[in-house]
Amino acid sequence: MATRHVVIGGGTAGMNAIRTIREEEAARSEITLVSAEKPYSRMVLPYYLDRSIAESHVFTATPRVLADWGVKAHLGRRVTALDAKANACTLDDGTTLEYDDCLIATGSSAVRAPVPGADGRGVHSFWTLDEARAVLAEIAPGSHVVMVGAGFIAFTILNSILALGAKLTIVEMEPRILPRMIDDAGATLVEGWLAKHGVAIRTGARLATIEDAKGRKRLRFAAGGDIVCDVVIMATGIKTNLEWLKGSGVTINRGVIVDDHLRSSVPNVYAAGDIAEGRDLITGEPAVHAIEPTAQEHGRVAGANMAGKDVRYRGSLIINIVEVCHLDVASFGAWDEAKAEAASGVKPDRPAYRKLLWRGDRLTGAIILGPSSDIWTTNDVGMLKGLVQSGVSLARFKAYLKRNPFDIKPAFIASKTTSALLPETILGRPSKAPGNTPVAV
Amino acid sequence: MLATATNVLRIHPEKCTGCLRCELACSYMQTGTFHPAKSVIRVSPFEGHTSYAPYTCTQCAEGWCMTACPVGAITINAAGAKDVLDDTCVGCKLCTIACPYGTMFYDPDTRKAFKCNLCGGAPACAEACPTAAITYEGTATEDWLGEFARVRSARVLAGVR
Secondary structure (H helix, E strand, O other): OOOEEEEEOOOHHHHHHHHHHHHHOOOOOEEEEEEOOOOEOHHHHHHHHOOOOOHHHHEOOOHHHHHHOOEEEEEOOOEEEEEOOOOEEEEOOOOEEEOOEEEEOOOEEEOOOOOOOOOOOOEEEOOOHHHHHHHHHHOOOOOEEEEEOOOHHHHHOHHHHHHOOOEEEEEOOOOOOOOOOOOHHHHHHHHHHHHHOOOEEEOOOOEEEEEEEOOEEEEEEOOOOOEEEOEEEEOOOEEEOOHHHOOOOOOEOOOEEOOOOOEOOOOOEEEOHHHEEEEEOOOOOEEOOOOHHHHHHHHHHHHHHHOOOOOOOOOEOOEEEEEEOOEEEEEEEOOOOOOOEEEEEEEOOOOEEEEEEEEOOEEEEEEEEEEOOOHHHHHHHHHHHHHHHHOOOOHHHHHHHHHOOOOHHHHHHHOOHHHHHOOOOOOOOOOOOHHHOOOOO | OOOOOOOEEEEOHHHOOOOOHHHHHHHHHHHOOOOHHHOOOEEEEEOOOOEEEEEOOOOOOOOHHHHHOOOOOEEEOOOOOEEEOOOOOOOOOHHHHHOOOOOEEEEOOOOEEEEOOHHHHOOHHHHHOOOOOEEEEOOOOOOOOHHHHHHOOHHHHOOOO
């Protein structure tokens, strides 16, 4: 069993791996963490941005906690090269770390639209804590903020920007918002909802340049009028942080290819989270799922295997939720599979929307929209996840659900989905509470 | 009934009359208001309201809500229930999509997630149920409603509401 673990990356995947190694190992091992940033949760940055939590709240492990866990941490450092043959990696300060096994969990970073002015003053990404600090420092009540890009990341901070008293305009190159999270019908409802809440949306807008304009910013487009604003946030996508792995000997496609134990092509090198290309639970195909729950599950499975356990991972399920002005928007699994058999229902006045996608008798994808104050929406959110995750046969209910897509609950219960789900665990044992990680003595 | 750390809420669906006392008791314990929409035990109608059964968190072994929480705001309390720490929860809703049972909720007033925490070991729903359709006992958790609901879905599926 490995005794020297090196974990590269202090995000969700890396920190879950470290905790799981400590939970699962039979004998105390050495763990070294290399992380470019202090470990924090990206998921909660929107709540730091709207000032509902203090900055200290975002950290997932303080230096004290890392010490308690017996982790030797190189914070503020990056690994510049991995030599899988030599079982060693090199840091940007010249340090060489040898390992018995290592975890690649360097995640992804924000990319900006390649237009002139995209790196200018007053233009921000919103991905890291530093970037969140910079955005927070610039938005004041009455500021006009333009968000370039109408994807999931943009929508996670939409409420926060409004809560700060700013005026918000969203510009999107594609003809509609949330193109990788919900379908056209769902997007139409969300666009209408946002318009009602005072958010301006301009779709099909190709940004040409961002210029300084007397202390403000001017956005010019390929067509249509300019927009002048105070702050520009570029939410134009993310890229996997793979560059440093060139020449490492680890097989890379869209991400680091991993097997069902989260092992790369090099058996003592694991990968987890945004950077890993592992099995998609629904399609069975390799996929990069750059979402928090996948990073968490990947990290725990990799950590258990690094600790000497034999844990097979079934694959990750795409799940996303975002709340915009008290409207919940969520999607699961293969919600965008064009060939799937689909049924949907809409209640435009609430507004509420359900779309169910099928392969045979099982649900393989779903989209749900509904008011966040409606407890039945929340109920259905979880149950749709359970139906997609468990893949229970809904044969008896299929025709009924196609006619009544809002009536999820009886189908969930009567199909004995709970029976199918109860034995499921990620690590083959009950999970431990976050505070129960064994600490150094 | 003596409470132990391994007690679970056992549902006897055939005894439920649909009186909703459990929802009132639960919402009062959880949020201080008699507000069924803030109850984490939810009574479901079957067969066009000819029968009813309460449905709530099974305190599953994985604890999908707990492992999904990015800030460690869900823990296991003394009663063995997964429990939300209000001061730590930021209201990101990740737990609501991670829970595959539909038993993780979000309160827009407090902007926090909330769920069944077994009232810390003295569940108000079980105490309030006048027909003992909800009991708190030392047994393994199960799918208490599946078979009951399967039998009671024939008419709905045949198009008789």
